[in-house]
Amino acid sequence: MDIVGELWSFMIIRNVFLGVRRFEGLRKNLGISRKVLSERLALLVARGVLERRRYQDAPPRDEYRLTPMGVDLFPVLMALARWGNRWLVDEKGPPIQYVHKCGQTTPGRLICTGCGEELGAHNVRALLGPGGEEAYVEAIERAAGRGVFLRTA
Amino acid sequence: MDIVGELWSFMIIRNVFLGVRRFEGLRKNLGISRKVLSERLALLVARGVLERRRYQDAPPRDEYRLTPMGVDLFPVLMALARWGNRWLVDEKGPPIQYVHKCGQTTPGRLICTGCGEELGAHNVRALLGPGGEEAYVEAIERAAGRGVFLRTA
Numbered sequence: 044m045d046i047v048g049e050l051w052s053f054m055i056i057r058n059v060f061l062g063v064r065r066f067e068g069l070r071k072n073l074g075i076s077r078k079v080l081s082e083r084l085a086l087l088v089a090r091g092v093l094e095r096r097r098y099q100d101a102p103p104r105d106e107y108r109l110t111p112m113g114v115d116l117f118p119v120l121m122a123l124a125r126w127g128n129r130w131l132v133d134e135k136g137p138p139i140q141y142v143h144k145c146g147q148t149t150p151g152r153l154i155c156t157g158c159g160e161e162l163g164a165h166n167v168r169a170l171l172g173p174g175g176e177e178a179y180v181e182a183i184e185r186a187a188g189r190g191v192f193l194r195t196a
Numbered sequence: 197m198d199i200v201g202e203l204w205s206f207m208i209i210r211n212v213f214l215g216v217r218r219f220e221g222l223r224k225n226l227g228i229s230r231k232v233l234s235e236r237l238a239l240l241v242a243r244g245v246l247e248r249r250r251y252q253d254a255p256p257r258d259e260y261r262l263t264p265m266g267v268d269l270f271p272v273l274m275a276l277a278r279w280g281n282r283w284l285v286d287e288k289g290p291p292i293q294y295v296h297k298c299g300q301t302t303p304g305r306l307i308c309t310g311c312g313e314e315l316g317a318h319n320v321r322a323l324l325g326p327g328g329e330e331a332y333v334e335a336i337e338r339a340a341g342r343g344v345f346l347r348t349a
Contacts (some may be wrong), residue, residue, distance in 0.1 A: 061322050091283075112283050117317045118306045119279060122271040128325075130265050135220075144319045147310025153271045154307055157300025164270045166297045168279030171212050172281075173289030 051075060051083050056113060057120055059093065061139075064106040092116070118151075125150030204228060204236050209266060210273055212246065214292075217259040245269070271304075278303030 051073065058072055070080050084107060087093040092113040095105040109116075121141060128137035128150065143149045153162045160166070204226065209224055211217075223233050237260060240246040245266040248258040262269075274294065281290040281303065296302045306315045313319070 046274060048274055060317060115282065115318055117315075118275040119272065121306060121315060121320075122275040126268055126272060129268065132327055138325050138327045140323050140325040142321045142323055143308040143310060143313065144316060144321070145308060145311040147308055149273075149309045149320075151306040151311050151315045153274060153304040155296040155298060155300055156302045156305050157296060160296065160298065162270075162274060162296060162302065162304045164267055166349070167274075167302075167305065168295045168297070170293050170295055170301075172291050172293040174285055174291045180324040 051079065052087060053119075053123070055083055055087065055107075056092065056116055058066045058121055059107055059109055059113070060117070063096075064108065065098075065104070069107075087113075122153075165191070204232065206272075206276070208233075208236055208240065208260075209245065209262070209269055212260055212262055212266070213270070213273055217261065218257070222260075240266075246277075250284060274304050275306075 055069060055072055058069055063069055063072055066077075066080065066084075070077060073080065075083075084093065088095060088107075091110055093107045094110050096108055098104055098106050108174075124139065124141060128140075132138070140148050141150065154160060155162055207226055208222060211222055216222055216225055219230075219233065219237075222237075223230060226233065228236075237246065241248060243286075244263055246260045247263050249261055251257055251259050251313070277290075277292065277294060281293075294302050294303070307313060308315055
């Protein structure tokens with residue numbers, strides 16, 4: 044998973060989606076130190092992606108739930124799972140599969156909210172948005188030309 | 197973007213999608229050191245997400261292109277953009293918007309490949325896949341119950 048960054052935070056989020064919400068379960072699944080996990084969890088709570096909930100009073104124990112902002116990462120989870128299951132699995136196949144309630148094992152298909160066509164890099168333009176006047180976006184615009192289709196080759 | 201991990205690698209990939217393919221352009225846009233950028237680019241090439249192409253011989257200069265494996269990260273790019281544009285933008289609005297060739301500004305909609313219903317955490321089950329017999333997945337199964345819908349609340 045280091046291909047798309049040091050995704051410890053995302054690995055935590057994936058585990059919470061899958062129902063692993065407690066510190067010890069997360070630590071075992073992720074194989075990271077208590078220190079790193081504590082820091083990551085605190086960051087995710089501070090950023091509003093997770094919230095702590097007390098599930099036991101003596102001794103006090105908390106678990107972590109997704110906030111609405113966290114639940115809204117579901118399409119990212121699915122997109123990464125689809126990509127990982129296509130490019131990173133060995134001959135045994137994917138470790139986890141996602142199955143829609145209709146029975147279809149599905150990575151999902153990303154379609155245009157307007158016309159329903161499948162979205163791809165070849166048919167989507169990147170345009171300057173209303174909040175995009177800073178230098179960063181200007182540099183992208185200079186490099187890419189204003190409103191070109193995304194460049195992949 | 198630190199919410200979903202130290203996403204330098206993903207930020208690089210996003211820039212390459214947008215047409216920023218050269219070392220100096222990437223360095224300016226990302227505001228990271230030459231050392232970190234060099235390491236990240238080398239990792240992405242080693243993992244098969246980017247490839248180097250010589251665009252000038254004297255002096256030798258390379259640019260970075262997405263491989264098919266890299267282009268296939270497009271749905272992840274769109275899913276992260278949709279989420280960021282919804283939760284992270286200030287009152288000015290999103291810096292970059294994605295527009296389908298039909299004219300619709302679109303974050304995309306993730307639908308089931310079988311029945312076409314929109315996918316969400318409430319209607320997708322996580323199941324053990326054929327490659328999923330290792331301890332990590334067993335721990336998830338123990339925690340989540342076998343084949344429950346994804347847990348968000």
